[in-house]
Amino acid sequence: MSEVVKLQLIGLCVVGLGTVILPFIKGQFIRVLGFVAIVLGLFSLVALAVPQMASLPPAEESINIADIKTPTDMATIGQKIFFSKGQCALCHSIGPSESARCPDLKGIGAKLSREFIFESLTEPQAYLYLDYRHEGIPKEYPARMPYINKNPIGLSKNEILSVIAFLQQMSGEPISVSPAELDLPRATPAPVKAADAGTLAVAQAR
Amino acid sequence: MKNQGPSVTNHGRHIAGRVALLAGCAAVLGWIGMPDMALAQDAAAAQAPTAYRDIPYIGSRNLVWIIAQLHLLLAGFVLGVPIFAWLCEIVGWKSGDKRYDKVAKEFTKLLTSSYATTALFGGILLFLLIGFYPKLMAYLTDIFFPSFLVYCCLFLVETATLYLYWYGWDAMAEGNGKKFHIFLGFLLNVFAFFIMIVPNSWATFQSSPVVISEGSDFARAWAATWNPTWWPVNIHRLIANVVLGGYICGAYAGIRYLSARSQEERYHYDWMGYVGNFIGVFGLLPLPFAGYWLMREIYQYNQQMGITLMGGFLSWLFILQAMLIGVLFLGSNYYFWLGITHRIPGSEGQYRKPIMAMLIILLLCLGVWMTPHSLVASLEEAQKMGGTHHPLLGVFGVMSAKMTVSNLMVLVTFMSFIMYWRAGKEDTAGWARAAKALMGGVLGLAAIAVIVLGVWGYFVPAIIRINYFSTSQVGIVIFVMLTITPLTALLLKSAKTTTEMVWGKMPPRAGYALVLNAVMVILLMTLMGYARSSSRVHWHVYGVMRDSSPYAFSPALGYAAALMALNTFLFCMLVAFIFWVATMGDKAKAAASSKGSVEPGTIPAMAGGSPALDGPEAPVTEIDAPERKRPV
Numbered sequence: 161m162s163e164v165v166k167l168q169l170i171g172l173c174v175v176g177l178g179t180v181i182l183p184f185i186k187g188q189f190i191r192v193l194g195f196v197a198i199v200l201g202l203f204s205l206v207a208l209a210v211p212q213m214a215s216l217p218p219a220e221e222s223i224n225i226a227d228i229k230t231p232t233d234m235a236t237i238g239q240k241i242f243f244s245k246g247q248c249a250l251c252h253s254i255g256p257s258e259s260a261r262c263p264d265l266k267g268i269g270a271k272l273s274r275e276f277i278f279e280s281l282t283e284p285q286a287y288l289y290l291d292y293r294h295e296g297i298p299k300e301y302p303a304r305m306p307y308i309n310k311n312p313i314g315l316s317k318n319e320i321l322s323v324i325a326f327l328q329q330m331s332g333e334p335i336s337v338s339p340a341e342l343d344l345p346r347a348t349p350a351p352v353k354a355a356d357a358g359t360l361a362v363a364q365a366r
Numbered sequence: 367m368k369n370q371g372p373s374v375t376n377h378g379r380h381i382a383g384r385v386a387l388l389a390g391c392a393a394v395l396g397w398i399g400m401p402d403m404a405l406a407q408d409a410a411a412a413q414a415p416t417a418y419r420d421i422p423y424i425g426s427r428n429l430v431w432i433i434a435q436l437h438l439l440l441a442g443f444v445l446g447v448p449i450f451a452w453l454c455e456i457v458g459w460k461s462g463d464k465r466y467d468k469v470a471k472e473f474t475k476l477l478t479s480s481y482a483t484t485a486l487f488g489g490i491l492l493f494l495l496i497g498f499y500p501k502l503m504a505y506l507t508d509i510f511f512p513s514f515l516v517y518c519c520l521f522l523v524e525t526a527t528l529y530l531y532w533y534g535w536d537a538m539a540e541g542n543g544k545k546f547h548i549f550l551g552f553l554l555n556v557f558a559f560f561i562m563i564v565p566n567s568w569a570t571f572q573s574s575p576v577v578i579s580e581g582s583d584f585a586r587a588w589a590a591t592w593n594p595t596w597w598p599v600n601i602h603r604l605i606a607n608v609v610l611g612g613y614i615c616g617a618y619a620g621i622r623y624l625s626a627r628s629q630e631e632r633y634h635y636d637w638m639g640y641v642g643n644f645i646g647v648f649g650l651l652p653l654p655f656a657g658y659w660l661m662r663e664i665y666q667y668n669q670q671m672g673i674t675l676m677g678g679f680l681s682w683l684f685i686l687q688a689m690l691i692g693v694l695f696l697g698s699n700y701y702f703w704l705g706i707t708h709r710i711p712g713s714e715g716q717y718r719k720p721i722m723a724m725l726i727i728l729l730l731c732l733g734v735w736m737t738p739h740s741l742v743a744s745l746e747e748a749q750k751m752g753g754t755h756h757p758l759l760g761v762f763g764v765m766s767a768k769m770t771v772s773n774l775m776v777l778v779t780f781m782s783f784i785m786y787w788r789a790g791k792e793d794t795a796g797w798a799r800a801a802k803a804l805m806g807g808v809l810g811l812a813a814i815a816v817i818v819l820g821v822w823g824y825f826v827p828a829i830i831r832i833n834y835f836s837t838s839q840v841g842i843v844i845f846v847m848l849t850i851t852p853l854t855a856l857l858l859k860s861a862k863t864t865t866e867m868v869w870g871k872m873p874p875r876a877g878y879a880l881v882l883n884a885v886m887v888i889l890l891m892t893l894m895g896y897a898r899s900s901s902r903v904h905w906h907v908y909g910v911m912r913d914s915s916p917y918a919f920s921p922a923l924g925y926a927a928a929l930m931a932l933n934t935f936l937f938c939m940l941v942a943f944i945f946w947v948a949t950m951g952d953k954a955k956a957a958a959s960s961k962g963s964v965e966p967g968t969i970p971a972m973a974g975g976s977p978a979l980d981g982p983e984a985p986v987t988e989i990d991a992p993e994r995k996r997p998v
Contacts, residue, residue, distance in 0.1 A: 167928050188625035189942075192881055196938055199885050200931035207686055207927030213679040215920035217904030217913070247577055247910055306579040313577070 168208050174201035225318065225342055231325055231335035234342075238326030241319050246308065248323070254330060262304065269331030274324050281308040281320055318342045417501040418915040426498040427917040428929065433494060435892055435933040436940065437487035439610075442603070442891060443941065444480045445558045446611025447473050448528075450645055452551035459544055469638055473615060474532050476948045481528065483944060485521075502906045509578065510568055512587040517564045524557040562607070563600045567591035570599050572907050573898060574667045594667040598660035605656050606891065609649035613884040616642030616701075618945060620880030623872070632870035639872075639880050640705060644783075646883060647698045651780060651847065654691075654772050655840045662832065664901070671908065675901045676765070682923055683897050685738050688768070690893065692732035694886040695775050697879050699728060702782045704876045709867045710790045720785065724778050731771035731778075739763035761824075766831060770820025773839045777813060780847055784854055790865035793857050801857055805850050812846045815839075888937055892930035900926075 178198040185191050223237055242248045251262035268277070279286050284305035290298035308315050315323070321337045328335045420426045451470040458466030496503050507514070531550045538547035567590070574595040578586050619638035626632040665672035674680060703721045707714045737759050761767065795801070816839050823831040900920040902908045912918075 164922075164924050167924055170928070189621065192621050192624065192878075193938075193942075195878060195881060196885055196935065199882060200889075200935055203686075203690075203889060204924070204927050204931045206689065208924035210682040210685065210923055212922035212924050213682070214922045215674075215679045215900065215903050217918040220912070220914060244909060247575075250575065250577055250909060304579070306577045310580065 164208055164212055168205065171201045171204040171208065174198065175205065225339075228339045228342065231338055232329070234322045234325035234337060234339060235329040235335060236326075238319075238322035238324065239330075241315065241323050242326055245313070246315055246319070246323055247313055265327065267331045269324075269328035269333045271331075274328070274336050277324050277327060278320060280305065281315075281323070283307075316343075415501060417499075419498050419500070420916075421498075425917065426494075427915075430491070430494050430498060431929060432933055432936070433487060433491045435895060435930075436937055437484065437491050438895060439888060439891060439933070439937045440480065440484040440487055440940065441562070442607045442610045443614060444477060444484050445562050446607035446609070446614075447477055447480070448551070448554050448558055449608050450611035450615060450642075451477075452548070452555055453645065454641065455548060455551055459548060465634075465637065466641075469615075469641060471535050473611075474535065476944055477528055478532060479944050479947055481525070483940065499906070502911065505907070505911055506568060506571075509571070509590045510587050512584045513564055513567060513591060517561070520557055520561045520564065524554065524561055527554045527557055559604065562603060563596070564591075566599050566603065567593070567596050569898075570595045572905075573671070573902055574664070575907050575910050595660065595663050598656070598663045602653070602656040602660050605649050605653050606887075609646050609653060610887050610891065612642050612645030612647075612649060613880075613887045614642070614941065616646055616880040617884035618642070620877035624874055624877040629870055636709075636869045636872050636876075639701075639876065643698060643701050643880060643883070646887070647702075647779060647783060650694065650698065651776055652844075654776060655844070658769075658836065658840060665832070668908070671901050674903060675897060679920070680897055680900055681739060683893065685736055686923065686927070687890065687893055687897075688732070688735040690886050690890045691772075692728075692735060692775075694883055694890070695779055696728055696732070697883040697886065699724065699779055699782045701876060701879045701883070702786045704872055704879070706786055706789050708871045708873065708876075709869065710865050711868060712865060713789055717785065717789070724782060727778050728775060731775045734762045734767050734771045735775075737762040737767075764824070766820050766823030766835075769823070769836045769839055770816055773816045773843050774813065776843050777809070777816070777846060780843075780850075781809065784850060787854060788858065788861075790863060790867060791858060791861040792864045793861050795857060795860045798857055801853050805853055808846055808849050812842050815842050885934065885938070888934045889930060892933050893927075896926050896930065 175198050178194045178201065182191060182194045182198070185194065228234055228237065248265075252265045254264070255266045256264055272280070280303075284303040284307060288303070289301040291301065292298045306313065308320060309317070321341060325335045325337050328337075418426070421429055451473045454466045454470035454473075458464060458468075458470060527550060531547070531554050534547060534550070538544055538550075571590050571593050574593045576589060576593050578589050580586075581589070616639050619635045619642055623632060623635035623639055626635055661672065661675070664675065676684065703717070706717050706721070739760070793802070819835045819839050819842075823835045826835065903920060904913050904918040905911065906913050
């Protein structure tokens with residue numbers, strides 16, 4: 161007997177017994193309780209009558225450096241990291257998007273060198289925009305980009321290089337990173353306490 | 367009765383003392399638990415970290431599901447009731463109608479025991495989460511620890527304010543004291559609001575996380591708190607709590623009305639049922655708009671999450687939601703209609719036709735709302751239809767149709783209320799005719815505009831429909847409410863009462879309608895909790911921390927609905943227990959009064975009335991006066 165059939169039987173028992181017994185009960189509170197049980201039983205039966213679809217998680221993938229033979233392999237892994245662990249797609253889009261909170265990355269691999277991209281990911285405050293539209297000292301605009309190699313995202317060098325490979329590939333550029341540059345695998349650093357984090361950059365979530 | 371008074375008071379204090387002790391223990395345990403989380407993180411770094419633990423038979427997820435659901439429902443109750451009580455107190459203060467003050471006090475009395483129970487379940491939930499999901503809790507603690515501290519502080523000030531509000535009720539009953547008491551009620555609700563939105567930030571961060579840059583602990587916590595779905599959920603839950611508070615008050619009144627033995631009790635609980643239903647409907651009308659805003663933000667944040675909810679494996683959930691909301695709308699309207707036909711003698715014939723018209727519109731709208739986008743069909747049937755979309759009914763299965771009918775249902779319910787409000791009154795103002803023509807015109811045009819936009823929505827891209835058409839439909843309905851409500855109020859100011867409203871004449875099915883409404887609201891909350899949680903699919907924190915436990919799958923609707931029904935039943939039992947405990951002293955008081963010098967039946971069997979106020983010098987004559995005041 162399947163789980164659905166068992167639950168349907170329970171629901172039917174609650175509704176059926178409730179309907180039969182309730183007219184003979186005189187205590188108002190018990191009557192109301194029985195009424196509630198019947199309503200809940202009916203709700204369960206309706207829910208059991210619609211298509212039963214469960215959402216199963218996809219198989220977890222682990223990256224094995226030994227399997228990475230070509231720059232295209234790196235780009236494939238980089239794409240996965242871009243949309244998952246790297247959390248890049250939380251803010252950036254590839255192509256115009258109304259909901260993107262940060263710059264569109266379409267073609268970014270063609271506009272920026274791999275060194276600049278690497279630095280942007282690991283030292284986002286290295287270059288600051290300056291506002292000269294007023295007199296005196298120009299106003300600084302700190303980047304809203306988080307440090308990708310530090311917690312909570314904490315991508316390793318290998319993972320960052322893979323993301324760069326993906327950015328270059330989707331921009332139609334030749335991939336300039338090679339599997340030979342990858343380090344031996346190492347464990348992802350454990351999350352650090354908030355108190356251990358740096359002090360200068362102010363979080364800008366949106 | 368005078369002799370009974372102190373013992374009842376002592377009894378009440380004794381219970382309140384225990385309640386306070388329980389709440390204190392829960393708070394202390396919670397407090398102690400938080401450093402534990404940080405310690406667990408240190409230990410995890412040193413040893414092989416334990417990501418999950420399980421419990422035999424019931425399973426960790428089911429246990430957390432039940433406890434979290436009960437905690438959330440109780441939290442909704444204890445946050446909704448102060449809003450309800452405070453509103454009633456203000457109405458009572460402004461109108462001078464002591465019934466409102468008494469009902470406000472009656473419900474505030476429940477808060478002390480409800481708070482303790484909520485805190486108790488919160489404490490259990492915290493321990494279970496730390497035990498079953500140490501890795502996730504360490505992650506969330508790392509981000510949100512400062513807001514944990516804020517949460518604890520809020521609990522302290524909320525508890526202190528609640529004690530002042532409850533125990534100071536009689537001491538601050540008149541003059542400036544009353545004003546200060548109402549201010550305390552305001553503070554109580556402000557703190558309660560913040561108590562709600564702080565944990566909302568943790569839950570919404572799990573659904574719509576944002577990237578957190580480096581910074582101070584507070585800066586990081588604040589960045590994570592201010593995530594895209596935080597405010598939509600805050601507003602949605604705030605309104606939903608008002609609805610829950612109102613309908614639970616209605617259900618309580620319904621049960622007491624069914625078991626009432628005297629006419630006074632019937633009168634009182636009939637009136638209380640009316641107030642509860644009114645406040646429930648008052649909250650229910652804007653709730654779909656808040657829900658729409660939330661869904662829009664979810665789509666904006668992550669289209670895939672939106673698709674999972676509305677078009678993916680959860681799409682059938684929204685058919686169930688439509689069914690529950692439909693029953694709720696029908697139940698609320700039915701109660702209004704029963705009120706018109708039973709409380710206003712001679713009005714049955716006059717209102718039969720409009721009631722029938724409204725019922726038909728509501729049923730048609732419900733039919734459209736419940737039409738699934740794709741049908742469950744055999745291969746043969748699907749081939750005949752040319753797919754899983756029915757050639758005719760398939761048209762009603764899309765968002766454009768559903769948005770249209772939901773707006774129409776809100777309009778009908780609003781008009782039901784206006785009809786009830788105006789029943790038994792005759793306009794005397796010279797401009798009444800013009801005003802009624804204007805209201806009729808606004809309503810008619812609004813209904814046409816909503817339908818036209820709905821049909822037009824089929825022929826434009828989805829983004830245009832979502833951003834402009836649906837929002838315009840909502841705007842039109844809000845405009846109708848904002849136009850007709852003040853106009854009706856102005857008209858009724860000078861209106862003449864032709865038929866006095868008679869309380870205590872409702873049939874028993876009215877009591878059951880009130881109970882049904884409350885059950886529907888609770889079920890809706892459990893259903894949408896499952897939707898919100900399942901929309902994260904196999905992620906603890908969407909797109910950031912994957913759920914790699916054996917429970918990473920989202921169960922099918924049938925299984926989930928069985929758990930929702932169980933949770934709803936358990937919650938109803940808990941609330942019944944709380945009501946029973948809170949009114950225990952009043953039953954003893956009522957029994958003593960029936961033996962004492964006071965005539966039987968002169969004091970309604972109400973909870974919360976102190977001996978001082980319920981004594982012979984108390985303003986019970988206000989309730990028992992032959993001229994019943996109409997509710998505002």
